[in-house]
Amino acid sequence: MKYSWWSQRFGARAKNVGWRIDYVLVTKGFEKKVKDAFILNDVMGSDHCPVGIVWE
Secondary structure: OOOOEEOOOOOHHHHOOEEOOOOOOOOOOHHHHEEEEEEOOOOOOOOEOOEEEEEO
């Protein structure tokens, strides 16, 4: 399971116990152009990681 946020307590990231609290919002009508959504959980440096979309 991929998450976009982990508590800094109790080694939550190392145990991969997190939440999906980061989102990408799109305007109505644009959602049809979204081809993929992703979470880059290997990017370190914060208790959050990048999330994004791919569109046509």
